[in-house]
Amino acid sequence: GNYLDSTLLPKVVPDPDEEATGYTAINSKERPAQIDLRGCLVDHTAMARLSHGLSSNCFVKILSLSGNQLHDSEMSLLADALVHNGCLTELNLSYNCIATLGSTLLATALSGNAYLRVLDLMHNRIGHDGIHPWFGKTLSTNHALKELKLTHNAIGDRKANELLAALAPKVVSEEELLKTQIRHRRHTEMSTAVNVVGTPALPKAALLPDPLNTTITTLLLGNTGISDDASEHLAHVLETNHTLTYLDVASNAFTTLGHVTIAHGLKCNDSLRHLNYSDNRMQEHAGVHLIHALQHHRTIQTALFQDCFSGSDVAAAIAVMARNTKTLHTLDLLIDRVHTQSHCALEPPGVVDFYKSLHDNYTIQHLEMTCTGIKSDQAVALLAKSVEHNAALAFLNLSYNEITLRGCKALRDAVAVHGARIFLSLEGNSGEKRALGVTITGGFRPARPPIPHTHLE
Numbered sequence: 001g002n003y004l005d006s007t008l009l010p011k012v013v014p015d016p017d018e019e020a021t022g023y024t025a026i027n028s029k030e031r032p033a034q035i036d037l038r039g040c041l042v043d044h045t046a047m048a049r050l051s052h053g054l055s056s057n058c059f060v061k062i063l064s065l066s067g068n069q070l071h072d073s074e075m076s077l078l079a080d081a082l083v084h085n086g087c088l089t090e091l092n093l094s095y096n097c098i099a100t101l102g103s104t105l106l107a108t109a110l111s112g113n114a115y116l117r118v119l120d121l122m123h124n125r126i127g128h129d130g131i132h133p134w135f136g137k138t139l140s141t142n143h144a145l146k147e148l149k150l151t152h153n154a155i156g157d158r159k160a161n162e163l164l165a166a167l168a169p170k171v172v173s174e175e176e177l178l179k180t181q182i183r184h185r186r187h188t189e190m191s192t193a194v195n196v197v198g199t200p201a202l203p204k205a206a207l208l209p210d211p212l213n214t215t216i217t218t219l220l221l222g223n224t225g226i227s228d229d230a231s232e233h234l235a236h237v238l239e240t241n242h243t244l245t246y247l248d249v250a251s252n253a254f255t256t257l258g259h260v261t262i263a264h265g266l267k268c269n270d271s272l273r274h275l276n277y278s279d280n281r282m283q284e285h286a287g288v289h290l291i292h293a294l295q296h297h298r299t300i301q302t303a304l305f306q307d308c309f310s311g312s313d314v315a316a317a318i319a320v321m322a323r324n325t326k327t328l329h330t331l332d333l334l335i336d337r338v339h340t341q342s343h344c345a346l347e348p349p350g351v352v353d354f355y356k357s358l359h360d361n362y363t364i365q366h367l368e369m370t371c372t373g374i375k376s377d378q379a380v381a382l383l384a385k386s387v388e389h390n391a392a393l394a395f396l397n398l399s400y401n402e403i404t405l406r407g408c409k410a411l412r413d414a415v416a417v418h419g420a421r422i423f424l425s426l427e428g429n430s431g432e433k434r435a436l437g438v439t440i441t442g443g444f445r446p447a448r449p450p451i452p453h454t455h456l457e
Contacts (some may be wrong), residue, residue, distance in 0.1 A: 002408040021246025034062040038092075044372050047074045054081035054088065064092040066120070075102030079109035082116070090118040094149070103130035110145065111138045112261040118147040122220065126150065128159040139166040140212040146176040147218035151248060157229035160221065164233040167219070168240045216245050222250035222276065231258035235316035238272065248276040250304070259286035266293035273299050278332070291317035295324050302330040306368075310335065315350030322364065332368040334397075345373020352379055358393070366395045375402035381410055388414035393422055400428035407431055 042050070042065060054060070075098055082088070098106075103126045110116060131150070155163070226234075231254055237244065254262070259282050266272070277290070293301055294316070318433070333346065344356065351372075358364070374380060380403055387393060398411070408431035415424045420456030 031074040033059060034064075035060055036064045037068065038064050039067040042068045042074075043069070044074060044077075048179040051077040051081040052375040054078070057085060058087050061087060062090040062092075063088060063417075065096070067095040070096040070102075072096065072099055072102035072105070075105050077083060079105035082106070082109040082113055085113070086115055088116055092118075092120040092407050093124070094120045094122040095340060096124055098124040098126060098127065098130075098132040098433050100125075100127065104133040105367070107133035107138045110143050113142065114144050116144055118149075118218075119145060120147075120149040121153065122149050122151040124153055127154070128154070128156045131155050131159045131163060135162045135166055135212075139216075140211070143215050146215055147246075148400040149214055149218070150224060151220045151222040151250075153224055155221070155224040155226070157226050160224060160226045161233045163218035164237050167216060168237040169232075176296045185443045187250075193397040214241075217243055218229065218246035219244060220246075220248040221252075222248045222278075223252065225253070226257055227253040228261070229248040231261040235261050238265030239264070239268040242271050245271055247272060250280065250306075252280060254280055256283050256286045260289045263293040263390060265287040266290070266297070270298060272297070274299060276300040276304045277308060278304045279303075280308055282309055287311070287314040288317045291321055294328075295298045295321045297325070297327070299327055300325075301327055301330040303328060304330075304332040306332050306334045307336040310345055310347070310373075312347040312350035315346040315354050317350075317351065318346075319353040321359040322354065322361045323364055325361075328363050330366040331364055332366075333372055334368050339444035340392075347373070348376070348379065355379060355383040355386055358383070359389050361390060362392050363381050363438065365392055367393060368397045369401075370399045372401060374398060374407075375404070377404055377406050380404075380407035384410040384414040387422070395423045397425045398429070399425045403429040403431050405431035 023260070047070070070093065082091075098121065103121070103124075106119075106121075110119070131153070226249070234249065238247075249262075259280070263286075266275075275294075282290075287305075290305075290309075291314060294303060318331075318333070322331075336346070345351075351374075358367075374383070384407075387396065396415075403411070403426065408426050408429060411424060411426065415422045
């Protein structure tokens, strides 16, 4: 590790940080900027010593305590250190046992912290009560935190809505708008003694409060128990927030109505670069709406739709997106056959149109199509032709489809044209003779040995 017990080293004048923690750096001139204690089973005593050192630390910028079974009592020690810490920029606390009290203490400590940029609280026990303390002072006064990761915490719709409200102005109903205008007129009349009729109405834009937080760029809400009740607030954030660039809402409980509502927000969004929508199974109609929302999106670079949709219409919508996009680099359409009773697939004629659209696409570099039902030799031939012509594609995963021997050969030949530029996976297809399939790259195919010449004497 980076530290040794100070009793094992020669006696020197101790550094304040070293004296506080009981540890001495191996080389004081090369103090570590990162400490990785993942899965080290850090106990309460070790946490006390570590927190004591962090309170006056001036060199450690990244600290990972993931997978240490830390509870609220350890968070109390860490929160005290964060109040005084002026260096730490990234803190990973995922896969621990942090509950309501621990989350509350962290939120309070970070309300005045001006250095921490990334906080990972994924896979903890932060419920709806644990997330509540983040809404008020913390998110309104903290202008440093950029990435908040809350995946796999049972937050629920109501508290998720409050969290999202901190990132975008509250939606004002017509009734609320009228009441506010009346109050404004009365206040103006009392202060200026001007006739109410002559008082100009307050514009609606002026009635929307400024968002509490304009620095969060990454928000991870995957598997947090949110559903259609949160979809309207989520769509509103996508429409009005201009700083959010990374959003994860995978594995939640949206219905068709929720998906369509979110799609409306995506269509108006102008900042999102990464969208993880995986494991949100939906009807084809909802999938078409989501893909249509991204067809002309100006900033989206990564779209993850693992195990989301199937059918011909949604495949045709993806084809239109592939032709129109100017920014999309990564597209994930994997379908999980293990957790799906019936094998859903992108179906013709829409999927054939998608294969054709890749012919002239110049942005998609990473395409994931595992278990998407590819089997027709004619369709695979079109895909191979597009791959051969495509100048951008660098990774293509076609594992566990039903591609025949002829189809596999056509794809290998198409990849070989590009040398080693394209990585192609055909594992688990019927056309592969090897038991475990094969993963090949364009430059991996061995050259055919030359035919030996015979000389007649």
